[in-house]
Amino acid sequence: MDHPTDTWLPGGKLGRGKATGQQRMVSRKNSDDPAEGIFSLEIDPNGSSQYLLYWNRSKPYWTSGEWNGKIFTNVPEMNSNYLYDFKYVSNENETYFTYSLQDDSIISRLVMDVSGQIKQLTWLEESQQWILLWTQPQAQCDVYALCGPFGSCSDKSLPYCSCLIGFKEVNSIQWELSDPTGGCLRNSPLKCSVINDSSSSNGPNDQFFQMSSIKLPDNPQVLNTANTVQDCERACLKNCSCNAFAFSSMNCSVWFGNLLNLHQETDGSGEMLFLRLSASELKNGDHMEKDIIWIIIGSVIGFLVSAVIILLMVRGYKRRKFALAMRESENSLVTFTYSDLKRMTNNFSERLGRGAFGSVFKGTLPNSAYVAVKRLEGPLQVGEKQFRNEVSTIGIVQHFNLVRLRGLCCERNKRLLVYDYMENGSLDKKLFHGSSTVLDWKRRYQIALGAARGLAYLHESCVDCIIHCDVKPENILLDELFVPKVADFGMAKLVGREFSRVLTTLRGTIGYLAPEWISGVAISAKADVYSYGMVLLELVSGRRNSEQQEGGHVDYFPLRAAIELNEGNILALLDSHLNGDANLEEVERVCRVACWCIQDEEHNRPTMGLVVQILEGILEVGLPPVPRSLKALKEDTTSLVFFREHSLGEQSCPVGSSDS
Secondary structure: OOOOOOEEOOOOEEEEEOOOEEOEEEEEOOOOOOOEEEEEEEEOOOOOOOEEEEEOOOEEEEEOOOEOOOOEOOOHHHHHOOOEEEEEEEOOOEEEEEEEEOOOOOOEEEEEOOOOOEEEEEEEOOOOEEEEEEEEOOOHHHOOOOOOOOEEEOOOOOOOEEEOOOEEEOOHHHHHOOOHHHOEEEOOOOOOOOOOOHHHOOOOOOEEEEEEEEEOOOOOEEEOOOOOHHHHHHHHHOOOOEEEEEEEOOEEEEEEOOOOOEEEOOOOOOEEEEEEEOHHHHHHHHHHHHHHHHHHHHHHHHHHHHHHHHHHHOOOHHHHHHHHHHHHHHOOOEEOOHHHHHHHOOOOOOEEEEEOOEEEEEEEOOOOOEEEEEEEOOOHHHHHHHHHHHHHHHHHOOOOOEOOEEEEEEEOOEEEEEEEOOOOOEHHHHHHOOOOOOOOHHHHHHHHHHHHHHHHHHHHOOOOEEEOOOOOHHHEEEOOOOOEEEOOOOOOEEEOOOOOOEOOOEEEEEOOOOHHHHHOOOEOOHHHHHHHHHHHHHHHHOOOOEEEOHHHOEEEHHHHHHHHHHHOOOHHHOOHHHOOOOOHHHHHHHHHHHHHHOOOOHHHOOOHHHHHHHHOOOOOOOOOOOOHHHHHHHHOHHHOOOOOOEEEEEEOOOOOOOOO
């Protein structure tokens, strides 16, 4: 238990002893060979409370961030999963971490994977398989020298590693066993002639192949004597150990020996690298290039003829415009045919739910994995707008607490989206519909925290701020372990970072709408914060915020919550099904956060990032004032209309009070 190989089990230690020295997790050599590999995880030898991932026991390439008493700061997913308790011990004899499971029936392990990533896995009995809870580093190509010498890594291709042009795998069998770290070797040896002594050369000198969009390899040496590209090239050719050069901003960089940690950038960034190759290699490449050019010309002509025929058959400007607009998004997702989805869903026979814009059906992929297929319904222009919204938002982001979009179908007037299937359905079914499973407080708290993390990511960590616009229990899904996933981005709005708010038509669900929606002013991410606050109150009470009582009286829970919170009567707010079995400190924290979130003035509401820190216990939260609208309601209950939960979709008409 205290001597992990590539696996760290609950109860085991991983750290450093004063007498015994450093403990480390070491990856397997490959998927078949349990011998020690090249990647390892160990506690910081300098004494801080963080773990480091090392390449070859020498080069650190990732840190967990320091332990703050609850999580490692660079692994926020840890706090999204309530199953684990990590403990830090530091004394005169040893420094280590250990962890335990809060539920002994769960089987879990931490693995130092052959991919160079640390992974937390949990056994799912129903499907008899290990499921991945989190992995770090998240990008495979952030693993140092994953592809070995003269190998290049790209996060946009599978497999991730490939040899540079003019090179081949040192050991192709190892590559097939998920171990490309041995790297690549030359197809043809270098001539390595001295450029100034042509008489000593029996053949053409080595040449350089130009590679674009490259994250340059490690350990360059700068030559101050080379002021042009030509000078830089000559300097490299003069040294038989020089394998590549780059020239940028009047600086000449050369690389001697192996080229390590090369990345192929796919977003147009990166720099130009000139790779040294045998002249014969480039000559062969020239012949090959000519063949390839003719193949490309023929393919392009064939494609153009086909494209003209297809375009003549396509009807409707709208459809063509939409297909062009969506092309970029589709490239990163699986495109299904409508017949595929009919077969996967058994002709849409098992409906999981229905919303304002369509129905969701259970489906099965060829590998037996379950998916949720959302079929958009209604007028084509409405369906296209929701379809485009979802693909342009959730299709470009990934987070532990956001539902994953697997693919789509855009065929004639058919618009369908394919998501990961969530075993435990939506939050509203667990709270309001007489579910046989009562959510205990621990799960409710983690659902609150996980949903906050997902929204904080949308608001603060994406290139554009994404405002969800319809946060409610129906749009918070729960996986096998009750981990929350924010879903349904059909109404979402993207706001550039240069703007703080956006003017848009009314959208969302009555009962969760912020006051600024009703008043018609431009909205910001704080509109989601208000809706989230309403969801928090329902998590605490286990009931809808607005309920019709006998005699026609409407019981409005946010009003009662604000009053009881200020009077210190927290237990009165808790769902009666829990029989008082809850951490009252956490209940009060959630109620305080909720009442701050539903303040009338948006500048009084916290950001979702602050909400996360409060729920994590990093920040304290003061007692919020009773919102002005709730004060008015307390004084005159006839001045406000209570609406039953109802989805608006998008409307251009105002919604206000009524005396009926």
